[in-house]
Each structure stands twice: as structure tokens, then as C-alpha cells.
Amino acid sequence: MNVLTVEGLDVGTADLQLVSDVSFTLVAGERVGLIGESGSGKSLTALAMLGLLPDGVRAQGSVRLAGIDHDLVGAPERRMAALRGDAMTMVFQEPMSALNPSMRVGDQVAEVMLLHGTQADRRAARAAAVEVLDSVHLPDPERLARAYPHQLSGGQRQRVMIAIALANGPSVLLADEPTTALDVTVQAQVLDLILSGVAERDAALLFITHDLAVVATVCERVLVMYGGRIVESGPVKEVFTNPHHPYTQGLLAASDMAGTGGRLRTIPGSVPAAGRFPDGCVFRTRCPNAADDCTVAPAWTESDGGGYACHHPVAAPEVPVLQVRERAVPDLPGRRPPPSSRSGTCSAPTAAGARRCGSRGHRCTRWAACRSTSRPGSGSGWSVSPGPASRR
């Protein structure tokens, strides 16, 4: 069952179109990646869904959330406020600045529960906040609840943010590059928390990132955005092994997953400024396959549970661009994967362990190499390593 349906979402200012005709759905418990370079409209799409667009930026189209009897686009602020933090929540990129510096951490967590009536009174909310903080594995949550954000590390703060986002059991969690700003050693733990959190609540996750490796590990489906449009979508395995859109191919090639041996390939040119994307196919100015007919916007081509929008799709490679192999992950008791399930040198999920790990060597910084991610209950996960095709 779809918990979230986005249809024909346009976002723009009075004279600039920033996101065009974005449509996708999320199923309960599903984890979907939204990838693309900076400036491709990923964050705007998420903010539009939550109704948190900056001043002067407006959305059109339709965003429906299961159990909500109105369209989220254009809904009055009061109604949006009622479901933000409750049915749909979001974790932002910058944990350092996302928390109010002059308010105790516990109060910030408690607030979201008080606000939506999850907890009856302040006292109960405070108690619940400590519990939630405990559930995101923060040490000494009692004491931490009384701390101010500046007394916490970045990873701890992001845990607090996750606690806030999960406190009311949302049906949709939007995660906007939640680990980018963190030390690489902490990234894995935070990601774990998000995954186990959504899994527990059977919430749908829209994971925004430009890190393809994370998507490959975490997500089941992926949406590729460029120039404010979804240019390709489909199961991660399909899209990553057999990209149709030249942009997706470029992204994969440029991704550091694509190998350490050869020269890193990049997509020629750079992302144009907002509103400077060309007519027709938005990618044609940077596309190696561009031809005259690209001045006409390409139609959506369905393929393998997804699709793409391109006049000149990439031919299926003889050898997969990436080797994506399914790897069995043992079912884990509790929320925390036991150390034994992890590969590489990162044996302990604690911050201290991570720090130790980080100090041992750079191998750990390539987190795809030193970790695996569990999705409790499903017993499957993705691990990525460079395939031979990437060395051309």
C-alpha cells in the first residue's frame, strides 16, 4: 500500500521553475534513495512535500499521504503543521545547527511529542524524551536530556535529531543527507539508527544523498534527479547495474565506487544555476549522447519496475557497471547488530569504537568497505564493489 504518492510536483518561484513534474510513490517500510548532484532539486522536493519551502518558493501538483484526507500541496499551514513531525518527519543534513542552541536537548525532544499530543503533559513528555534518547543509543540519556546542544558531538546531535524525527512514529521519514556532515566514523552508526528506526515503525524512508554507495547499501529503489526532474528510477540493482540514462551512467562512473584503479571519470561541465537548465532534455548540454531531438523533452519510458526519460538511452553494457551482489545478513536480535555481523575493522558501534576505527586507517573511511547494513526482518542487504566494466 502506498503511504505517499507524489504526482506532477512542480516547485518554483515566480519566474523560475526549480522542480518539474516529479512523481513517485513510497510503500510502507520501503527505503527509496533520491540521488543527484547538488542543485538538482532533491532537497527542494523533500521540503515541498513537508510544506517547508522558503519564502517565495511555491509548489504545485499533488502530494498525498495515506490517512490524510487532503492534498499536502497548498494545504493551509495549520494542517501541514499538524502532520509535520507526526505522520511525516525529516532529518536534516547539518546536525551542528539544526538544534536550538539555547534549549535543553530533552526539551527539544519532548516538544515534538507534546505538540502532537503523543504525551499528555510536560512531565510525561520529558520522561518519554529520555526513553527516545535512550533508543537512539545516546549514553546516559537522563543527563544528556538536560544538556544543551553545544555540549554534544555532531554524531550525538544527529542522534537527537533522529530521536525527534522518530519520536511520534512517522509513516514517512525524509532524510536529507543525514550523514554527510558527520565524521565518516560516525556515519555508519547514524545510518544504522535511521534504518532500524524506520524498520521498527514500518515507516517509508526517502533517503536523499549524493553518495551512491549509501544508496546501494540502504535502499531498495532509487530515484535519479537532475535539473529538477526525475530522469531515471527503478530498483537499485537495476539502475546501478544497468543504467539507461546517460546522467545515471555518468553519476555511477564518477562515483568513487567505480574503482580505484583508473582515473576517476567525471560528468563534463557543471550543474547549471537554478533556472539555467536547457529546454527539452535538461541534461542535453552535458550529455555525450545529445542530438538534435533532445531539444524536445523526452517522454518517460517504463522499464523493469522503473523507467527513464531519455531519447538516447545508454546501451546495456556487456558487463555490469557495478557488481551488486546480494549478501545474506543474519537476522539480528534487538535493534543493534552484534559486532560479529560487521566486516572490516569496525567492530564496535560505539562512538569510541568508531574513533578507534578511524584512527587505524583510511580503509574505514570507505564505509562501504568496512560495514554492512542490516535491515532487521528482511535479512538482506546490498554490498557494492567495483565491477570490471567500470574500468574502461
Place this chain on the structure above:
Amino acid sequence: MTRTPAALVVGGAIVGIVVAAALLSFVWTPYDAVQVDPGTRLAPPGFAHWLGTDTFGRDVVSQLLVGARTTLFVGVVAVGLAGVVGTPIGILAAMGPPWLGELVMRTNDLVLAFPALLLAIMFGAVYGPSTLTAMVAIGIATVPSFARLARGGALQVLATEYVLAARSAGRPRTAIAVRHVLPNIAGLLLVQASVSFAIAVLAEAALSFLGFGTRPPTPSWGRMLQEAQQFLYLKPELALWPGLAIAIAVLGFNLLGDGLRDRFDPRLADRR
């Protein structure tokens, strides 16, 4: 998104007009601004006297023009003094040993505790009220703003890599101060100058109003206002003109400061 042009253009235009009026007054005014003419006392605005005359029969337009000169003079000397004294002190505080910086900043705080008006009244009490005492008092009271700004700016510049490189290359401190620090904080200082100018204009007006500023008969907007106060019942517009002149000049310098700030500190572009 940025409104830089508006503030800069409007502020610059107003300041330009004030400066032009002051310069014009050196070569031409409709009438002698200080010549008393009992025959034309309190004349209404008209063809002969565009804005009328005051109780001494002096032409209001002429007085406003010469008043602009007084205002600018006070501002230039006060702000100039503050800039010339405050900037090197600030840079010195940033470049010198830590105790010097500390000493300078504490002295700064102390000077800040003597507001301009208080200083001017004290100066006026000792040396007699005059434009000079007003200027010097306002100038001294403005030194800390410049010193503080210069120190902050200099500390930032000194932390940049090219200055570190220059220092490690053994360039003398003064050269670094002149070649690297000063040019880089010049924009901020200009902003401060503009804002301080606005404050100086207000302070001069208040002092002249209290009788601690410009001496008669030298036209000054504050003094005109004080004299016009006697005629509020009869000719309220006499108070209007100098009041407007003060307000417009202050507005101009403030806008100019805002505009310059947007220019030199893009981070703040959307703030004001």
C-alpha cells in the same frame, strides 16, 4: 534578492546632495547667510526667499546651505579624528602582544563609558562651547568603534594564509599592516565611517540645540532648530526645515552605510 543598489544609490545621492550644498555654499548662496536684515524678518516662503527668513531676516535657504557645511565639517573632523586615531590603535592591538590588545580593548570600553554628548558637555564646560570642542568630543567618543572594528578585521586578515605566508617570509610588521591589513579592512572602515557620520550629525545637532555646539551666528542646523523653537506658534515651518535637513542627512549617511555594508560584506546583503 539583494537590495544593494537601492540603499547605495539613494544614500549616495542624498549624501551627494548634502556635499554639493556644502560646496555650493562656498561659492554661492542666495543671500548672505549671517547678514541680519530687520526689514525682512520672518518673511514667508516666496519668490525672494524660497523658504522664507528667520527672526533675524536671514534667508533660510542660505542658512541651510551653510549649515550643511558646518554639519559636514563637524562630521569630517570628528569621524576623521576617530578613524585616524582608532584604526592604527586597533591594528596595533591586533598585531602587538596580547597584553597590548587587552589594554587597548579595556581602554576602549572605558572611553565608551563617556558618551559623546557627555564628553562634549565636559569639554564645553572647560574650554567653552564651540564647534571645535563638539567635533573633538564626538571624535574621541567615536574612536572605540573604529579601534574595535579595525582590531576585529585585522585579526581576521592576519589569520589568512597569504598574510601568514608574508609573515613567515619575514616581511616587516608595518609592511604587512599597510600592504595587507589596511586594504582588506578599508571597506569595513568605510561602512563605519558612514554610520559614524550619521551619529556625528545627530550629536552636533543635539549639542548646538543645548548651546554646547556651534556658536552664533555661524549657521548650523541644530542651532537653527533651537532658534526656530521660539517661533513654533508663529512659524512652525522654521523648525521644519532644519529638522528635515538633519533627518535627511542622517538618513543619507545611514543608507550609504547600509549600501556599503552590503557591498563589502555580502553575507549581510539581505539583512537590512
Place this chain on the structure above:
Amino acid sequence: MVLQLVRRTAVFAVSLVVASVVAFAFMSVLPGDPARVALGVNATEEAVAATRAAFGTDRPLVVQYLDWVGGLPVGDFGRSYVTAVDIGPQIVDRLLVTTWLVLSGMAVALVVAVPLGVLAAMRHRSAGGTVISAFSQVGVAVPSFLAGILLVTVFAVRLGWLPSGGWVPPAQDPVEFLRRLVLPALALGLVQGAVLTRYIRSAVLDVLREDYLRTARSKGLTPGRALVRHGLRNAAIPVVTVLGLQLATLLVGAVVVERVFVIPGLGSLLLDGVANRDLLLVQGVVIVIVLAVLVVNFLVDVAYTVLDPRLRRAT
């Protein structure tokens, strides 16, 4: 923290001592011998000498200074050579009046500036925000004495709603006290309010861009409630500095406004002291004003640590 406090207090004390030396030195430079001034034109040399001895102005300056400064902590500002009145109680009386004036001016400024500044920030793209910004720009440019003159002319002289000036202590007649406070408070407060509006607008604009405000909204707070619950306290931190500076400005602005409204405050005491060449009095008033400014600065520092937990010691 304790060390910090000790250091701060030490700086405060040293500042005060230096300020007292400056104030004393300044007045010693004044031309004119208080004894001669007090005795008038035709005084004999013997009378002058006797009076000098009575005033204590025949002693070395250092002794005079120490004598004066030694009395300050216990409120002994000496006895005026001119009015033959103890200065301390006089300053206290006047300070009380000026404090009322400054605080009410501050209240007016806050009442005007907080909503307007916040509104201007929240609507900074709309016409309403622009209009507020423009008005605050113009307001900043109006000298408070001009505002005072205009207010008196319109509300006292033309409309006759309120008294044109004067002072009635609150204990004597609270209603009349308020009536007389309104116009001067407005004259002081409106102009400062305009200044404050700009700072609040700027501070709120900064806060509105903060990620934590977006976080607050993502929790389900409306923009207004998010700003009130998460923004204002943080916006208050830079504004408090301005408030501190403004208190000093108001204190001095009161000098002019007291003149316009005939209010027997510290400012008019200072001006009278200067006119009468009452050195001890001027000295006393100056040191009190400086002390007030220093105290306000000190309080601003304290307010900082209350408002911004980052400046506090770890809990």
C-alpha cells in the same frame, strides 16, 4: 566561571577608578577658582583664602581627589560650593527621575520595536516589511529633541491632551506622574525604537535562516510559534548588546529630552552644574553617568550568559 567573574569585576573596578580620575582631572582643569566664584567679584584675598580653606580647595589635588573618591562608595559626593547642598542626595533624587525616564523610554522602544522588528523580518519580502524598514530608517534619522518638540507642539499645545512638561513623583500622584511621563518617554523611546527595530529585524532575519528554526517547523510548529519558541531567545542575544548600548544612549539622550520637557533629572542637573560652574556637582554627575554605563555593560555580559548557554559553564 569564578575566575571569569573575578576578572570581570576587577576590570570593572579599574575602569571605575580611571573614570573617576578622568572626571576629577577634567574638572580641575576648569578655569576659575570655586572660592572666588562663590565669593563674587569684590571679595578680599583673606575672604578668598578662608573660603578656600573651608572648601578644602587649598589642599593638594591628590588629597582632594582621594577625599572625594573616598566618599563615593558611601554616597558622599561632597557639598556643593555653589548651592551649599549635599550633592549625594541630590544626585540620587535626580537619578531616580532619569531612571524612570530611561526605563519608560526603553519600554516604549521595546513595545514599538519587538513587534515591528519581528514583523519586518518575517515579511521582509513583502510591502509591509519594506514599509516598516523604511519607517525605521526615517525614525533613526530624527533627533530625539526634535521628536520631543513635535510631540509637545502637537499633543500638549495644539491638542491639549497631555502636559507639556514638568515632573510629578509617582508617589505623590501616580496618574499625573504617568501623564507627564508619556510624552518624554515617547520622544526618547520612538527614536530608540526605530534603531532597535532595525537591529531586531536583522537579528530575527538571521535566526529565521537558522537550521534549528526549520527543525522546529519540521516538528510541526507554525512559523510564528517556531519563531516565538525557538527564535526569539536566540535573536535576543545580539539584541541585548544593542539594548545595553541603547541604555547608555538613552541616559545621555535624556539630557536633551529633560531640557525640552523641563524634567528635573540628572541631565538638567548636569547642565545646571555646568552653568553654575558647580565643579563637584558636575564631577559627581559625570561619575554617576559613567558608572551607570559601566554597570549596564556589566549587566549585558551577565545577560549574555543567561541567554546563551554556550557561554555558561557545562552543567
Place this chain on the structure above:
Amino acid sequence: MTRSLLRPGVLLLAGVLLVAGCSAGSTASPGAAPGSPDAPLRIGLTAEPANLDFTRTDGAAIPEALLVNVYEGLVQLDQGTGEIEPALAESWTVSPDGLVYDFTLREGVTFSNGEAFTADDVKFSIERVRSDAWTVSLKSGMGVVSGVEVVSPTHARVTLSQPSNSWLHRMTTRIGAMFDPSGVDDLANTPVGTGPYTVSEFRRGDALVLARRDDYWGEKPAIARVDLQYFDDATAAVNALLTDGIDVIGTGAGPRGARAVRGDPRFQVIEGTTNGEVTLAMNNAAGPTSDPRVRRAIAMAIDHEAVLNTAWAGRGTLIDTMVPPTDPWYQPLPDVTPYDPAAARALLAEAGTPAPSLRMRIANLPYAVASAQVVQSQLREVGIDAQIEPLEFPARWLEDVFRNADYDLSIVSHVEPRDIRTFGDPSYYWRYDNPEVQRLLADSEAGTQEQQITDLQQVGRLIAEDAAADWLFLLPNLIVADTDVQGLPQNRIGESLDLTALSRG
């Protein structure tokens, strides 16, 4: 959304306005209160006394408030006729040689501290003026007294060292005030006199409150309480009058008070004369003005009528020498130094200083600042460059100009009665040293009344011909008051603002 945020602010603002508005309505009563008989009569004045001790502090503000009202002398001036009339002395006789004055004192007079007034107090008070206790310059008026004798409790005899026609008149000024020996400890704050009023409160920077004495010996004044309210600024005083903050503006507000109430039936304007000669003092001993030709040139360069019209709205009287029209020896001298810029230029050229540069160090008082600008402008016409330098009055002006004579030109109003005599004192700040004038002044003291008049008229002419100073105009007695206030003095010829005749009708 933003609206909810704004509501508290808007409400608060509305609340403040509401309080203001409510109180504006509810306290119309204090405004109406002056109608009741016990309400204080509020008189606005512009020069606040620094203290209440006129024995040690110069200036006109203290006697203005206290003389006649709080302190009384043996004799006083009739405000209408200028005649000397009995006060604490019921009557007096003068010996034929003019040296011995016998005063018969009124009985049943008490000081405000309860002490009885007797001849002992007369002796104490007069001798005190001659002691170091008095320091003001006017004390010199008592210099002719050689002794005071207590004949009986009601009979005091004063002996002069030489005949003095002016002494009795001077006894109407502050030096004639009668003190009680036990009441002089704190004159600066607690005056003790025999007058109909006592000082009940002195709120510095605000008001001097006078309360009627129930045990006053004479006819009690109609007004029980008078508040003398002091304004730094005349405009503020006028505002207060217009808004019923005060009932009367005494002199000092100048023409602007009269101008503000013109045609308003709520107010009356009283215009008369005073003793206040607005004098352009010229340093007779130093600088370019020590040359009589330069002084005469200055006097002839000034269009006095224009000065009066411009600086004081034409209110006031033109005088040609140091004599107001209310003195018996008044005489117009229009031809001595007529307005004649050409002649002025010629005189300057003759003196060898065609373009002198002069320091005009004036009192920073409204009439002086206004006059100075006109004078400066007119002097410029004949080539004289006069730099105006306002000095705080009284302190700075007294110090620099009056005591040290460190000036070329100065402007101040001389309000002491019969101050033409100052030209006989070479140390006075005019630094005018003319033996002929000094001789005439001495003669005027001894001779008959007629002799006194002719002598002083001659002095008046001499100082005008010498241009020992220039007399710009005589300040008017301009009083603006609520229409129902009666008994305001037409002229101000003494030092006091006489409150005893005031009433409300």
C-alpha cells in the same frame, strides 16, 4: 500565523495608549483645581537661583524670589511711583546734614522662626553687610555707614560717614534685608525673614514653593501658596502656560510668550518697563575699544531700533544712557551717537583701526544671544569683525568678563536699580576711569534732590558722549498670565518680584 505572534505586541501598545488616553481624561481635575482658593499660584520664571543666599551669591534670581516676599527691609519701593515708603520702619527722620537716620520700627513683627524683630536685628543686619559674611559686590552700598546704634528696641539710629542721597534707596535692595541673628546659619537653604511668605520647599531644577505666613504683621497676601517654577528654556515656560501647567510667566520668557497668546482670551499680557538695561559693554581699558573713537564708532554703527525690533520683537524701550525712564534723572540723548555708519567708518579710520577684530563675549542668555547677532551683523557693515562667544551665565561670564574684564565687547542686562553709579568705579568691568564722572557722582550724594538730578543727568550725558558703553535697549516687563490673575506689577523697578499684591478674581 504571524498575526498570532503580533497580537501581544499590538495589545501592549494599545494598552499603553489606553493608559495614556484614560489618564488624559481622568486628570482634567488637577487642571481644574487652580480654580479653588487654596490652589497654588504657579509663576514661571527662567533663571533658577543656585541657592537662596543672596549675601554670598551674585545674580538677580535670589532677590527676585525672596526680597519683599520673604525678606523685608526697613523701607521699600512703591512699585507704582518708585517712591520710598515705610516697611519695617514705620517712619524715619534724617538729620539736616544728611548723616544721621533715625528709624522708628514697627512693633509686633516676628521672623518666620518666631523671633521678634527689634532694633538689635537692624544693627546686626547692617553690620553683617559690612562684614566678611557678605561677599557680593553690592555690599559696597553699605560702605557709607559708619555705625548703627540701638536706641531702644523700636528705635535704630544709623550714622553715615558722609551724606548719601542714594543710601536709603539702596536700603530697598537686598542689602537692606533684615535678618535674625539666629536665622543665618543656613541661608543657602533656609532663609529666615519677616516677610509674608516663607520658603516651604525648594525643589531644585523644578520649583521654589512659598507659603503664606499666618503670623505676618501686615496685611496678609491673598494667595496662600505661590510656586515659582523655573524653566531652562522660555519655550518650555510658554508651553506650560498654554497647557495650564503654570498661571503666570514672569519676565524672562520675553516676547515669545506674548506672541504665543496673542488674541487668546484666556490670557492677559502686561507690558511695562524694568531696570534691565541691555548693555553692550566695551572694555575701556584694553584693546581697540580703549580708544574712545572706536567706541563711538561702534555706538554709531548700531541701529538700536533694528536691534530692538529684531532681537526682542520691538518690545522694550530705547535708551541712550544708563538710565531707565523710571528714574528721576532720565533724559533722552538722541544726538550723542546717532546711527550713522558712514561716520562710524570715518571714526575708525581716524583711530587708525579701520577693521578691528573684537571678541564679543556675551552671557548665554536669550536676549544677549539674539542682540549679539544683530550687533555683529551691523558692526560688520562698518568693517568691524566681532566674534561672538557665549559664556555660561552666571558662572563663566562672571569669572571671565565681570571679574577679569577679559573681553572687548560683552552683552548683558544690568538689572540693579540706579546702576549708573557703576561708572564711577574704575574697577568695575567697564574699566571706565573718568575723574569728572567720579566727582559728579560723589557730588550727587551730598547735594539736594535737584542737585542730584542735574549731577546724574550730566553723568548720563558724559558716559554717552564717551561711549563708555552702548545701551541697546531696556528690557520690557512682559508678563503673560491667565486672565483672572490680578495685581501683577506693571513695572519692575526693584529687585523683587512682588507677590504680595497678587490675587485671583
